[in-house]
Amino acid sequence: MSKIFTKRLMKELLDLKHNPPAGVVLEDVNDLKCWKINIIGAKDTLYDGEIFTLQFTFSNNYPIDSPEVVFINHIPVHPHFYSNGHICLSILYDHWSPALTVSSVCLSIISMLSSCTKKVHPIDNDRYVMMAKANPKLTTWEFSDDTV
Amino acid sequence: MSDIDFDEGDDDFLYDESGEDYLDESGEDYLDELDFTEIIQEKQERKKYEVEYKVYSIEEIEDFQNKEIEHVANIIGCFKEHAATLLRHFKWNKERLIELYMDRTEEVTKEAGVIVDAQKLPKLIKVEDFCCDICCDSGDDIESLALSCGHRFCKDCYSQYLTQKIKVEGECRNIQCPSDACNIIVDENTIKMLVSEDTYHRYTSLLIRTYVDDNIFLHWCPAPNCEYAVECKIHDSDLQRLVPTVKCKCGHQFCFGCGLPDHQPCICSLVAKWLNKCRDDSETANWISVNTKECPKCKASIEKNGGCNHMTCKKCKNEFCWVCMGPWSEHGNQWYTCNRFEEKTSVDARDSQSRSRAKLERYLHYYNRYANHEQSAKLDTELYEKTERKMERMQKSSELSWIEVQFLKEAVETVVQCRNTLKWTYSFAFYLQKDNQTTLFEDNQRDLEMAVEQLSELLEEEIKPNRIAELKQRVVDKSIYVKHRREILLEDTAQGLKESRWVFIDP
Ligand SMILES: [Zn+2]
Ligand SMILES: [Zn+2]
Ligand SMILES: [Zn+2]
Ligand SMILES: [Zn+2]
Ligand SMILES: [Zn+2]
Ligand SMILES: [Zn+2]
Numbered sequence: 001m002s003k004i005f006t007k008r009l010m011k012e013l014l015d016l017k018h019n020p021p022a023g024v025v026l027e028d029v030n031d032l033k034c035w036k037i038n039i040i041g042a043k044d045t046l047y048d049g050e051i052f053t054l055q056f057t058f059s060n061n062y063p064i065d066s067p068e069v070v071f072i073n074h075i076p077v078h079p080h081f082y083s084n085g086h087i088c089l090s091i092l093y094d095h096w097s098p099a100l101t102v103s104s105v106c107l108s109i110i111s112m113l114s115s116c117t118k119k120v121h122p123i124d125n126d127r128y129v130m131m132a133k134a135n136p137k138l139t140t141w142e143f144s145d146d147t148v
Numbered sequence: 149m150s151d152i153d154f155d156e157g158d159d160d161f162l163y164d165e166s167g168e169d170y171l172d173e174s175g176e177d178y179l180d181e182l183d184f185t186e187i188i189q190e191k192q193e194r195k196k197y198e199v200e201y202k203v204y205s206i207e208e209i210e211d212f213q214n215k216e217i218e219h220v221a222n223i224i225g226c227f228k229e230h231a232a233t234l235l236r237h238f239k240w241n242k243e244r245l246i247e248l249y250m251d252r253t254e255e256v257t258k259e260a261g262v263i264v265d266a267q268k269l270p271k272l273i274k275v276e277d278f279c280c281d282i283c284c285d286s287g288d289d290i291e292s293l294a295l296s297c298g299h300r301f302c303k304d305c306y307s308q309y310l311t312q313k314i315k316v317e318g319e320c321r322n323i324q325c326p327s328d329a330c331n332i333i334v335d336e337n338t339i340k341m342l343v344s345e346d347t348y349h350r351y352t353s354l355l356i357r358t359y360v361d362d363n364i365f366l367h368w369c370p371a372p373n374c375e376y377a378v379e380c381k382i383h384d385s386d387l388q389r390l391v392p393t394v395k396c397k398c399g400h401q402f403c404f405g406c407g408l409p410d411h412q413p414c415i416c417s418l419v420a421k422w423l424n425k426c427r428d429d430s431e432t433a434n435w436i437s438v439n440t441k442e443c444p445k446c447k448a449s450i451e452k453n454g455g456c457n458h459m460t461c462k463k464c465k466n467e468f469c470w471v472c473m474g475p476w477s478e479h480g481n482q483w484y485t486c487n488r489f490e491e492k493t494s495v496d497a498r499d500s501q502s503r504s505r506a507k508l509e510r511y512l513h514y515y516n517r518y519a520n521h522e523q524s525a526k527l528d529t530e531l532y533e534k535t536e537r538k539m540e541r542m543q544k545s546s547e548l549s550w551i552e553v554q555f556l557k558e559a560v561e562t563v564v565q566c567r568n569t570l571k572w573t574y575s576f577a578f579y580l581q582k583d584n585q586t587t588l589f590e591d592n593q594r595d596l597e598m599a600v601e602q603l604s605e606l607l608e609e610e611i612k613p614n615r616i617a618e619l620k621q622r623v624v625d626k627s628i629y630v631k632h633r634r635e636i637l638l639e640d641t642a643q644g645l646k647e648s649r650w651v652f653i654d655p
Contacts, residue, residue, distance in 0.1 A: 010284075011284045064282070097326055097329070
């Protein structure tokens with residue numbers, strides 16, 4: 001019964017190209033199933049002007065399944081971002097809804113950057129990075145505090 | 149020839165075993181008093197080591213749930229689907245649900261993810277200019293559905309979403325509207341409408357599973373492929389004072405407290421400790437696989453091929469005990485202590501080396517007897533199976549009927565059950581502090597053990613068709629005695645647990 005959601009991905013792609021939200025720039029789409037998107041730290045925040053790259057990987061079952069989202073290359077120092085690029089954000093895992101979009105995920109991540117008051121790694125960073133699999137969706141996440 | 153009790157015990161409700169006789173006396177008036185008499189009877193019939201419990205089939209659980217749902221729907225005045233969501237949210241605590249609902253309706257329904265005053269149940273319709281936010285298909289002739297929150301998605305996306313939740317994520321009572329941050333629960337009716345029959349079946353069985361898992365007084369029977377659940381009103385804190393053995397309708401007898409097979413009379417916490425210890429000392433466990441030992445007198449090699457531990461050397465006719473290798477003639481005497489561990493006086497246990505040797509010796513004493521009963525029960529069963537095949541052959545050639553040899557099967561079952569009890573008495577005794585109470589316990593243990601060995605020995609006797617009635621009489625009599633000894637041991641141990649009479653040590 002499974003249908004592949006090409007129409008949905010195409011629509012999201014066009015929206016991002018023509019009317020991207022503030023601070024979100026489509027960087028590279030070689031493959032409809034793997035996008036690279038730059039996000040820019042908002043003015044007057046700890047990450048003002050810094051540019052980070054997010055990589056979105058979509059399964060055939062997107063958007064029923066959440067996308068796999070990680071930071072690549074330069075990873076922001078932040079209490080909810082692990083130094084291997086994994087992001088502790090509930091909507092990417094347990095609280096994903098198929099009505100969420102790439103844009104809404106990017107905006108959530110920008111808002112996590114904006115509300116940060118101290119550039120530190122997560123407390124359990126070293127242990128997590130050592131143990132974690134490449135795909136963050138294989139981690140069992142415990143969401144202590146999504147507001148930071 | 150005495151009658152054989154053919155009660156196979158399909159109804160194993162402890163409180164159901166009474167009563168039948170009263171019906172014979174008949175008379176309408178008498179029937180009115182039946183309930184009361186039965187209640188009295190129940191109390192007397194339940195033995196000290198037994199607990200009250202009930203076995204439910206999935207259908208019975210579903211019936212019960214439907215009644216509760218209907219009741220709540222009537223009180224609140226809402227759809228049954230919504231009453232079901234509310235009940236599941238409150239983990240079927242109906243009283244609390246109704247109380248809180250009356251108190252603060254809005255808060256309660258919001259938390260549970262229901263809109264109770266909804267006028268209609270969700271259904272598939274076609275909406276003009278519809279565009280599905282999930283697949284981005286649009287048009288006038290797309291079938292779509294919205295829950296009472298109004299978030300509308302197309303049929304295909306909805307069913308794919310639900311199938312993913314049920315089949316991949318194993319969710320059931322918490323499946324929410326696909327819209328972001330909307331917590332309205334997808335009701336059972338909607339799910340039935342949108343997913344395949346197979347997925348719906350999975351969904352309902354997940355609901356039942358969660359129901360049983362949520363209820364601390366309900367446990368699934370741990371037997372493979374068994375679908376019965378057992379209800380027993382036992383709290384964790386009770387487990388220090390009783391052993392809640394229950395018997396499922398499938399025949400599996402297990403402990404409600406820890407889920408392991410029946411381990412009367414040993415309490416759960418000691419069973420767990422003991423099994424851990426046996427696992428850690430596994431190298432000492434290897435001895436039991438040995439079924440050959442030397443006769444203590446003439447050193448001839450002797451093979452054990454039945455459960456009975458009373459051995460007779462074929463060569464020198466020496467009779468000895470397989471467990472302690474001591475002379476059998478002394479085992480019936482009050483002063484002989486095959487089961488009791490004689491602590492050596494502490495004089496020679498001063499240095500740590502001899503202390504640890506003494507500790508190991510003590511452990512081995514109990515472990516050997518524990519493991520030996522386990523092994524013997526297996527051998528008893530194997531021997532019986534051999535006998536059964538032999539009897540089948542005999543039946544063909546003689547007058548013997550199937551019914552006439554049933555007593556052997558029942559006797560083997562008794563032996564196996566008693567060996568299981570004996571096995572756990574050794575684990576229990578390992579943790580018992582030595583005092584007057586323990587002596588009493590060990591006396592009961594010895595008496596049961598001797599009786600079991602005698603019955604086990606009878607089962608090894610050769611069966612001659614012309615003497616079968618006589619053998620049967622002896623086996624039946626001995627079985628009754630063995631059961632009686634087991635009762636005494638279990639009753640006294642259970643009583644002791646209730647009274648906190650037993651003092652446990654950490655050897
Ligand atoms: Zn759709
Ligand atoms: Zn909704
Ligand atoms: Zn069962
Ligand atoms: Zn137990
Ligand atoms: Zn011998
Ligand atoms: Zn012995």
